[in-house]
Amino acid sequence: MSILTRYILREITKVFTIILLAFVMIYVIVDFFERVDNFIEAGAKLHYMLIYILFKLPLVIDQMTPVAVLMATIIALGLLARSNEIIAMRASGVSPIKVIAPSLMLASLIALLSFLNSESIIPYTNRRVNTIWKTYVQKKAPEFVYKYESLWYKGQGAIYNIRTFDVKAETLFGVVVNQFDGDFRTRQRIHARRAVWKDGQWRFFDGTVKQRQEDGTYTVSPFAEMTFELHETPDDFRKGAKPSDEMGFIELRRYAQKIEKEGYSARTYWVDMHVKLAFPCISLIMGLVGVSLALRKEKGRGVAAGIGIGFAIVALYLVSFELFRTLGYTGILPAFLAAWASNILFATVGISLILYTNR
Numbered sequence: 001m002s003i004l005t006r007y008i009l010r011e012i013t014k015v016f017t018i019i020l021l022a023f024v025m026i027y028v029i030v031d032f033f034e035r036v037d038n039f040i041e042a043g044a045k046l047h048y049m050l051i052y053i054l055f056k057l058p059l060v061i062d063q064m065t066p067v068a069v070l071m072a073t074i075i076a077l078g079l080l081a082r083s084n085e086i087i088a089m090r091a092s093g094v095s096p097i098k099v100i101a102p103s104l105m106l107a108s109l110i111a112l113l114s115f116l117n118s119e120s121i122i123p124y125t126n127r128r129v130n131t132i133w134k135t136y137v138q139k140k141a142p143e144f145v146y147k148y149e150s151l152w153y154k155g156q157g158a159i160y161n162i163r164t165f166d167v168k169a170e171t172l173f174g175v176v177v178n179q180f181d182g183d184f185r186t187r188q189r190i191h192a193r194r195a196v197w198k199d200g201q202w203r204f205f206d207g208t209v210k211q212r213q214e215d216g217t218y219t220v221s222p223f224a225e226m227t228f229e230l231h232e233t234p235d236d237f238r239k240g241a242k243p244s245d246e247m248g249f250i251e252l253r254r255y256a257q258k259i260e261k262e263g264y265s266a267r268t269y270w271v272d273m274h275v276k277l278a279f280p281c282i283s284l285i286m287g288l289v290g291v292s293l294a295l296r297k298e299k300g301r302g303v304a305a306g307i308g309i310g311f312a313i314v315a316l317y318l319v320s321f322e323l324f325r326t327l328g329y330t331g332i333l334p335a336f337l338a339a340w341a342s343n344i345l346f347a348t349v350g351i352s353l354i355l356y357t358n359r
Helices: 003-041 046-082 085-091 096-120 122-137 234-238 249-261 267-278 282-299 303-329 335-357
Strands: 144-147 150-154 158-166 171-180 186-198 201-212 218-228
Touching: 003 046, 003 096, 003 122, 046 085, 046 096, 046 122, 046 282, 046 303, 085 096, 096 122, 096 249, 096 267, 096 282, 150 234, 158 234, 158 267, 249 267, 267 303, 267 335, 282 303, 282 335, 303 335
Parallel strands: none
Antiparallel strands: 144 150, 150 158, 158 171, 171 186, 186 201, 201 218
């Protein structure tokens, strides 16, 4: 590694570390003051609040890293450009690629570390964060139990066993409903391939219904489509759907494959699985965009203007990322394209800006 490469890397790394720490501190302080009232009103002890914040840090760092990469690249290279160091490098015969390469090397390393963080640390810490919030703040007893990757839910006079729940489509897949009387005897058992919430009712498809008769015997009747009056609504199951943020890439892939092998829809999980790979790459994309914005000082723009444009780009990226992901959830876009479309779009923009800047 050349002296020039080490120098540029050192400058960007220093600025990146400072900016990331600043963003994380601001996030934690704001989140603390937003949540502290909830913890106090719930009578939770202070150390649960501290544990909550501690276990949320990996997620905060993961979310703030791409923005920090963009701003660090703009500021560090922008300062070098403002002091005419980049002009001196290029006048000495240093190619633009050698000026840009250290920034992209660092962004690539950060993207790799972000993936490792999201794969090995964040699923565990997110589970702890969600458990603390539900148990000590919302004071909710565990209504849901996961066993062998299926969901058990205790409703009003009924116990549900659900293979998976598509939140967007409000559809239960592989659902079994056991309804009981006052003596906790099985009154009715519904077994269906799927159940769709429509017009305020659950419509069950491709199943059987087992009903107890007055003499204590049971009758079993198959049906293609049937509506049942149940107390539970999609909102009851939405909070119990297994969150993708509590699973890593490998677990999501296994979970989605298992669901599809059983003939159920795993569209949401496929999208989230690809997002697990696409999101860490945002750091590299932001590095590309940041390099082009930083070097535009030679075109008449300063560091401050670059930072302003950088924040606008981050906002546009987040909007497009959520838009494409939603299109993937609804099935309009394939899962891969829904997760990677924003990266492809902004990578193209970043490369185009670099080529334009170095004309």
